[in-house]
Amino acid sequence: MKNVDGAGMEKVLLEFPAQCRRALEIASGQHIAGEFNRVLVCGMGGSGIGGDVLKAVPGSRVPVQVVKGYEIPASVDRGTLVMAVSYSGNTEETLSAIRQAGSRGARVVAITSGGELPAMADKIISVPGGFQPRNALGYLFFTLARFLCNSGLADIKDIDFDETVSLLGETGSFNKAGRELAEFMQGRTPVIYTSDSMSAAGYRLKCQINENAKHPAFHHTFPEMCHNELVAFAGMERDSFAVLMLRDEGDHERVRKRMDICKGIFEKSVDVREVWSRGTSFLARIFSLIYLGDWASYHLALLKVVDPTPVEPIERLKKLLL
Amino acid sequence: MKNVDGAGMEKVLLEFPAQCRRALEIASGQHIAGEFNRVLVCGMGGSGIGGDVLKAVPGSRVPVQVVKGYEIPASVDRGTLVMAVSYSGNTEETLSAIRQAGSRGARVVAITSGGELPAMADKIISVPGGFQPRNALGYLFFTLARFLCNSGLADIKDIDFDETVSLLGETGSFNKAGRELAEFMQGRTPVIYTSDSMSAAGYRLKCQINENAKHPAFHHTFPEMCHNELVAFAGMERDSFAVLMLRDEGDHERVRKRMDICKGIFEKSVDVREVWSRGTSFLARIFSLIYLGDWASYHLALLKVVDPTPVEPIERLKKLLL
Numbered sequence: 001m002k003n004v005d006g007a008g009m010e011k012v013l014l015e016f017p018a019q020c021r022r023a024l025e026i027a028s029g030q031h032i033a034g035e036f037n038r039v040l041v042c043g044m045g046g047s048g049i050g051g052d053v054l055k056a057v058p059g060s061r062v063p064v065q066v067v068k069g070y071e072i073p074a075s076v077d078r079g080t081l082v083m084a085v086s087y088s089g090n091t092e093e094t095l096s097a098i099r100q101a102g103s104r105g106a107r108v109v110a111i112t113s114g115g116e117l118p119a120m121a122d123k124i125i126s127v128p129g130g131f132q133p134r135n136a137l138g139y140l141f142f143t144l145a146r147f148l149c150n151s152g153l154a155d156i157k158d159i160d161f162d163e164t165v166s167l168l169g170e171t172g173s174f175n176k177a178g179r180e181l182a183e184f185m186q187g188r189t190p191v192i193y194t195s196d197s198m199s200a201a202g203y204r205l206k207c208q209i210n211e212n213a214k215h216p217a218f219h220h221t222f223p224e225m226c227h228n229e230l231v232a233f234a235g236m237e238r239d240s241f242a243v244l245m246l247r248d249e250g251d252h253e254r255v256r257k258r259m260d261i262c263k264g265i266f267e268k269s270v271d272v273r274e275v276w277s278r279g280t281s282f283l284a285r286i287f288s289l290i291y292l293g294d295w296a297s298y299h300l301a302l303l304k305v306v307d308p309t310p311v312e313p314i315e316r317l318k319k320l321l322l
Numbered sequence: 323m324k325n326v327d328g329a330g331m332e333k334v335l336l337e338f339p340a341q342c343r344r345a346l347e348i349a350s351g352q353h354i355a356g357e358f359n360r361v362l363v364c365g366m367g368g369s370g371i372g373g374d375v376l377k378a379v380p381g382s383r384v385p386v387q388v389v390k391g392y393e394i395p396a397s398v399d400r401g402t403l404v405m406a407v408s409y410s411g412n413t414e415e416t417l418s419a420i421r422q423a424g425s426r427g428a429r430v431v432a433i434t435s436g437g438e439l440p441a442m443a444d445k446i447i448s449v450p451g452g453f454q455p456r457n458a459l460g461y462l463f464f465t466l467a468r469f470l471c472n473s474g475l476a477d478i479k480d481i482d483f484d485e486t487v488s489l490l491g492e493t494g495s496f497n498k499a500g501r502e503l504a505e506f507m508q509g510r511t512p513v514i515y516t517s518d519s520m521s522a523a524g525y526r527l528k529c530q531i532n533e534n535a536k537h538p539a540f541h542h543t544f545p546e547m548c549h550n551e552l553v554a555f556a557g558m559e560r561d562s563f564a565v566l567m568l569r570d571e572g573d574h575e576r577v578r579k580r581m582d583i584c585k586g587i588f589e590k591s592v593d594v595r596e597v598w599s600r601g602t603s604f605l606a607r608i609f610s611l612i613y614l615g616d617w618a619s620y621h622l623a624l625l626k627v628v629d630p631t632p633v634e635p636i637e638r639l640k641k642l643l644l
Contacts, residue, residue: 038397044545044546044548044549045546045549045550046549046550048546048549058396060395060396060397061396061397062397063395063397068518068543068545068546069518069545069546069574069577070545070574070576070577071574073382073385074380074381074382074383075360075382075383075384075385092576093545093576096576134550189511189562191538196390196391206550206551207549207550207551209554210550210551210552210553210554211550211553213557214553214554214556214557215554215557216513216554216557216558216563217554218540221390223366223390223391223392223415224366224367224370224390224391226366226636226639227366227367227368227370227529227636228367228368228456228528228529228532228533229528229529229532230532230635230636230639231532231533231536231633231634231635231636232531232532232536232537232538232539233635234536234628234634234635235535235536235537235538235626236538240511240562241538252391252392252393254392254414254415254418254643255391255392257643258639258643261639261642261643262639265635265638265639304557306556311553312553312556313552313553313555313556313587314548314549314552314553316587317548317552317580317583317584317587320583321576321579321580321583
């Protein structure tokens with residue numbers, strides 16, 4: 001299950017575009033029939049990020065809600081389609097959530113590589129095993145998105161699969177830009193900012209820095225941070241923190257203006273690096289930031305001389321929870 | 323509008339229970355008639371926290387969603403009741419959001435002390451002006467909650483207003499416990515953990531530390547943090563970070579177990595302080611943590627010898643945005 005050196009993680013990153021393409025093939029032709037008034041994505045950590053991306057796709061006619069925990073909202077009923085995403089198929093929070101969903105009459109579709117989950121679902125989308133869950137994002141998200149598009153529950157307009165996978169294929173340039181970002185972050189705590197709509201890319205990067213580089217990192221969004229966290233920069237030191245702004249031309253005009261002005265305020269206290277998304281469709285743009293961040297967190301691990309793959313505290317916690 | 327010393331903020335904190343009681347009187351007898359299938363709370367910063375609290379109240383029959391930004395979900399329609407919370411009544415994100423909501427046929431109720439908002443709403447709940455927005459949480463939340471209870475849109479079962487206001491009346495003990503927490507946090511960056519259901523109390527404390535103490539602070543939730551941020555503790559130093567766990571007996575049994583185990587993992591790298599909620603109803607418990615945190619952030623400002631009241635970078639940003 002684990003790779004033991006940087007080469008293992010590098011291989012996974014290089015093969016990520018192929019993983020996304022394979023996921024689209026797996027979900028091709030799969031769908032669910034029925035009248036649903038909302039989609040609930042249940043998934044933790046790397047398995048939950050896909051739900052965050054989906055929720056942010058503009059123009060979705062069916063509301064998407066993401067549950068990262070044991071319990072589902074009281075309002076879940078027969079009209080809710082539950083997408084249970086658990087790479088291992090044994091994530092106890094997700095199993096608990098779909099048990100509740102089943103008892104409310106909701107239909108459950110599982111995306112998983114195995115475990116206990118398939119026996120509890122009405123429909124199963126199987127993805128290949130053998131990865132760390134966070135390294136299976138391609139399998140987990142692209143099956144989810146294509147399945148919902150096939151089922152008429154996600155709007156294909158802003159989800160250009162071909163553009164996205166083709167853009168991610170430029171691995172060399174993402175690798176290089178990721179290394180530069182890692183050098184910028186090294187030795188300091190990164191504070192990552194995105195717009196609300198690019199939030200999943202910021203949260204993904206924060207988590208990847210935590211897990212790959214075993215390093216603290218935090219994330220907040222615009223415009224909300226303008227109402228609170230902005231004031232904290234008066235108490236932040238250049239040696240301790242560094243700001244990374246993940247920017248997108250598709251962000252609301254006033255959000256872009258806020259980010260421009262705040263960059264100047266941040267720079268009085270800490271160093272700031274901006275990176276811009278690439279691509280045309282929403283999906284390509286957000287995945288260009290996700291893939292860049294994945295490379296950056298990998299390179300930060302190498303700079304810190306830590307093995308990017310194992311996440312020992314998570315494994316220890318799981319054993320202690322038994 | 324601004325108080326210029328610690329005494330001003332202390333007065334606001336001492337009078338907070340009375341503010342909550344006054345808010346309940348203001349909203350008494352006010353309601354909206356109609357069939358709504360969900361509630362959307364639009365509000366930024368201190369005006370948005372009330373929506374976060376409301377969303378977390380167990381057993382709500384009508385889904386509550388919180389929007390902190392310019393745009394509302396594509397699925398908002400005539401069946402959505404929009405609660406626009408803006409203390410100043412001029413928050414541009416909230417005005418933009420309700421403009422969109424109005425064009426979709428949704429009805430809008432404003433909670434505000436003035437500004438442009440009243441002219442754009444179908445119904446207005448007026449609260450007294452003259453506070454910093456974050457200091458008006460009592461007015462903003464308790465009017466919101468009572469109004470929705472009166473309208474049959476929130477479940478009164480877990481919202482015991484009398485217990486909550488009576489518990490908050492023990493100002494001396496909250497003040498004392500807040501001072502102890504501030505001493506614990508001083509000189510380090512607090513990382514605050516709560517369960518998902520107590521999330522609003524953790525986020526409020528993070529924001530209050532930012533705004534009152536002009537100090538960095540971050541917040542994440544259980545169980546989600548067990549899948550990523552937990553690994554970062556391998557790279558965190560005792561001199562730089564300190565963990566604050568806001569605990570609640572009402573948390574899911576497995577969440578409580580996770581928090582117990584993780585405390586031991588955190589302590590290998592950083593100092594940890596746990597504080598427990600007080601009270602019986604959900605509302606009393608979450609507000610006991612919020613009020614404690616408000617005092618703690620105030621005392622942290624005094625320990626740092628900064629004026630807790632002004633938030634100069636927020637004011638500067640607003641001017642630059644004109």
